[in-house]
Amino acid sequence: MERLQLIRLPVIQDSEMTLGVFAQYIPANHRSTAFASESICVGVSFDGAACGAALCSPEGGKLYLRWIMVDPQARYCGVGTYLLRGLLGLARHEYAGIPVHCVLSDDMLESSHIPGCLTRAGFSAPQPFATEFSCPLRALKAPGEVPDEALAVMPLLQLPDPVQSEYDALLKQGALPEFVCADLLERPIPSLCLAAVYAGRLAGLFLCEKADDGIALRGLYVLEAYRAKNVPMALFKAAYETAIRSWPQDTLVTGAGITETSYKICRYFFPDDETVKSTLYRAVF
Numbered sequence: 001m002e003r004l005q006l007i008r009l010p011v012i013q014d015s016e017m018t019l020g021v022f023a024q025y026i027p028a029n030h031r032s033t034a035f036a037s038e039s040i041c042v043g044v045s046f047d048g049a050a051c052g053a054a055l056c057s058p059e060g061g062k063l064y065l066r067w068i069m070v071d072p073q074a075r076y077c078g079v080g081t082y083l084l085r086g087l088l089g090l091a092r093h094e095y096a097g098i099p100v101h102c103v104l105s106d107d108m109l110e111s112s113h114i115p116g117c118l119t120r121a122g123f124s125a126p127q128p129f130a131t132e133f134s135c136p137l138r139a140l141k142a143p144g145e146v147p148d149e150a151l152a153v154m155p156l157l158q159l160p161d162p163v164q165s166e167y168d169a170l171l172k173q174g175a176l177p178e179f180v181c182a183d184l185l186e187r188p189i190p191s192l193c194l195a196a197v198y199a200g201r202l203a204g205l206f207l208c209e210k211a212d213d214g215i216a217l218r219g220l221y222v223l224e225a226y227r228a229k230n231v232p233m234a235l236f237k238a239a240y241e242t243a244i245r246s247w248p249q250d251t252l253v254t255g256a257g258i259t260e261t262s263y264k265i266c267r268y269f270f271p272d273d274e275t276v277k278s279t280l281y282r283a284v285f
Contacts, residue, residue: 004079007088009034009041009053019043025069027051029212033057033066033186040090044070044083052079054087056100060178063091064101068114075113084121088285100285105132105278118283126281130258133266137215138249139274143237146230151203152239156193157184163195166202179219180205189215191237191246196222196231206235214252215243220262233263256280 010017017033019026022043026034034041039057043050052070056063065087070080091100097130102118104126108113115126135163159167170176182193185207192208192215203226207219222231243251259262 003047004047004082005048007041007043007045008085008090012170018278019053021050022053025050025071026067028057030055030067039066040087040094042083042087042090044079044086046074046079046199049223050085054083056087056091058095058098060181060184061098063095063098064098065100068117070113079219080113080117083235084117088121100284102126102283102285104281104283106281107278109281115283118285121285123283123285126283128279129282130256130280131263132196132251132254132256132278132280133270133275134254134278135270135275136249137243137247137251137253138252139271140240141271143233143240143269146234146237148230148234150199151229151231151234152197153194153234155190156195156205156207157190159195159197160200162200163202164196167195167205170202176205177219177221180207180221182207185209191242194235194238196235198226198229198231203229204231204235206239208239211252211254214254215247217253236265236269 007022009022010019017035019031023031025043026041033039034055036057039055041053041055043053045051051074052068054068055066057066059065066087068080068084070083088100102123104115109126119125156183171181185193187210189208189210194206195202196206202223204222205219207214209218220232220235244255255266255276257266
């Protein structure tokens with residue numbers, strides 16, 4: 001009998017779905033994802049003893065490796081590679097043709113065993129694709145006034161019917177990027193998911209969700225016809241004022257500069273003296 005065994009999770013125990021002994025290898029903030037029907041979660045055991053788990057789930061037409069952990073006593077002997085290859089085999093079978101992405105920070109590349117495990121399992125070499133900015137809420141640069149009476153900002157959940165229909169139609173047509181599709185956020189913050197409306201038409205979108213340690217800025221997009229307006233400033237101003245009223249001042253805020261424009265916006269609002277910057281890398285299977 002094979003000493004290493006792969007177990008599909010969750011399992012049925014006493015008529016209930018459970019992660020069982022493998023729960024110790026999946027942090028609390030990922031457990032709801034592990035139970036989701038569209039996710040793929042696996043555990044690995046050695047001689048019958050649990051020693052690791054891995055999880056991936058879909059988002060925006062792609063699969064993302066959300067978590068992998070191998071017990072420290074079982075590392076550097078092939079367990080992680082075995083676990084990851086098992087997960088990827090299931091992903092290939094259940095989501096044929098869809099690549100699996102893994103996002104890593106520069107700290108993970110320098111101090112973790114994960115990059116080597118990814119490479120051995122068949123992932124591409126990690127390549128830089130974004131700069132992440134993070135600072136306390138109180139340190140963000142306060143946006144200035146936006147003197148344009150035709151421009152209004154409102155919660156995405158409270159759009160007038162014509163604007164909601166426009167948003168839905170643009171998403172359906174693929175005319176908006178995936179990162180401004182609110183349905184794809186795992187933990188959206190409704191008060192910080194905003195839309196800019198210019199003269200009754202959708203002009204821009206700004207989405208945030210809860211992160212483990214604070215607020216994550218997930219998407220900022222301005223429709224082409226309104227890029228000469230003050231839409232980014234108006235969106236950020238509304239989000240900033242709401243957050244300042246509702247969240248502790250030391251709440252950590254993170255944002256990523258993926259495009260040249262988003263990088264410039266992050267540079268503008270995140271002050272150099274209190275901002276931590278890190279490079280994000282992406283590996284693809």
